[in-house]
Amino acid sequence: MDHAAPPFPAPTTVEEFRDRLSALSDSLPRRMRQCADFVAANADRIAVSTVAELAAGAEVPPSALMRFCQIMGFSGFSEMQKLFRDAYTPGWPDYSTRLRNLKDNGAGSPAALLAEFVEAGRLSLEALAKSVDEAALEAAVARLAKAETVHVVGLRRAFPVASYLAYVFEKMSVPAMLHDGVGKLDHRFALRPGDALLAITFAPYSEETLTLAQDARARGLPVVAMTDHLTSPLARLADAVVAVPEVDFGAFRSLSATIAMALALAVAVGSARDEASTG
Numbered sequence: 001m002d003h004a005a006p007p008f009p010a011p012t013t014v015e016e017f018r019d020r021l022s023a024l025s026d027s028l029p030r031r032m033r034q035c036a037d038f039v040a041a042n043a044d045r046i047a048v049s050t051v052a053e054l055a056a057g058a059e060v061p062p063s064a065l066m067r068f069c070q071i072m073g074f075s076g077f078s079e080m081q082k083l084f085r086d087a088y089t090p091g092w093p094d095y096s097t098r099l100r101n102l103k104d105n106g107a108g109s110p111a112a113l114l115a116e117f118v119e120a121g122r123l124s125l126e127a128l129a130k131s132v133d134e135a136a137l138e139a140a141v142a143r144l145a146k147a148e149t150v151h152v153v154g155l156r157r158a159f160p161v162a163s164y165l166a167y168v169f170e171k172m173s174v175p176a177m178l179h180d181g182v183g184k185l186d187h188r189f190a191l192r193p194g195d196a197l198l199a200i201t202f203a204p205y206s207e208e209t210l211t212l213a214q215d216a217r218a219r220g221l222p223v224v225a226m227t228d229h230l231t232s233p234l235a236r237l238a239d240a241v242v243a244v245p246e247v248d249f250g251a252f253r254s255l256s257a258t259i260a261m262a263l264a265l266a267v268a269v270g271s272a273r274d275e276a277s278t279g
Contacts, residue, residue: 010073010080014043014087017080018231020072028071034058035068040236041214044204047084051077120249121256127245128257140240140265143222145272147196153179153212154200154226160255161200161226165262172270179212188215196222198265201234202246202253213237226261 011017018040025036038058039046045054055065066077074080144150150169154162162178169176179187191197197216201209210233213223217237225238228246235241242265244258 008073010075011083014084015229015231017072017083018043018229022231022236024071031060031064032068032071034060035065037236039068041210041233042207043084043233044207046081047087116249117252117254120247120254123247124245124254124257125260127247128261131243131245132261133243136240137242137265137268140224140242141268141272143224143240144196144198144265144269145276147222148175148192148194149190149196150174150176150269151179151191151195151197151212151216152176152200153197153209155180155206155208157202157253157255158200158206158209158226158258161258161262164259165198165200165266168263168266169270172266172273174266174270174273188212191216191219191221193220196224198224198226199234199238200226200258200262201232202228203232205233210234210237226258226265 011020021036021040025033025040028036035055035058038054042054042057045057049057051062051065055062058065069075069077069080072080074083152162152165152169154165159180162180166176166178177187177190197213199209199213199216205227213225213234214237216223222240223238225232225234225241226244227234227241228244229235230241230243235243242261244261246254246257248254
């Protein structure tokens with residue numbers, strides 16, 4: 001096995017890892033690209049999987065995955081896995097832990113909580129106003145406005161956003177279908193030529209959302225992503241990416257900026273479709 005020193009220092013954060021992966025992916029040979037694509041789409045599995053499991057998922061031998069780790073700057077798989085375990089394990093605190101942290105910080109009264117969440121929402125909205133990529137937003141609207149049906153998927157934290165989008169699309173007379181995952185039902189059969197997918201997910205990313213985005217992309221359908229970072233695994237699957245920053249308080253994350261973006265996106269799509277039908 002090749003034990004040559006890595007070409008550059010190992011990434012120290014998941015964000016650095018994704019940035020390097022994005023920068024290197026186009027220049028990688030075939031097997032390394034298979035590793036890169038699989039890791040990008042399944043970053044949440046790195047912390048809990050073995051070399052053999054990830055290699056099988058990428059359809060490469062374990063030695064290829066080890067070489068990929070070295071290309072990314074790690075001494076081996078264990079060092080890469082430690083980065084993701086430190087980032088994702090124990091993961092986002094459960095709700096009892098979040099409540100305990102709030103009480104420990106003296107923010108337990110309803111009025112104090114409201115003030116803090118209002119402030120987190122305000123900061124999120126200000127960050128969105130400063131960071132919005134207008135070209136990316138217009139590209140997202142253009143792709144969704146041309147779709148026969150807009151398929152919307154967002155689970156866990158993103159589910160309220162997806163539900164609200166489906167509601168606004170219906171009020172704007174935009175044909176839309178919400179993929180809600182109720183009963184573990186798989187509605188991928190509903191994807192048709194001429195449709196588009198609007199996928200929403202934030203770290204830790206929903207595997208079901210990523211899978212549907214992969215399927216839509218494989219069918220040649222436009223995929224619009226609403227996510228937290230341009231380096232998220234969903235962004236790699238999308239034709240247009242709308243990044244939304246959210247400020248958290250006590251490990252509770254606001255949806256203020258995300259809902260604002262969702263409303264703007266839905267109304268813009270409805271308006272564009274209306275102009276096209278009357279123009």
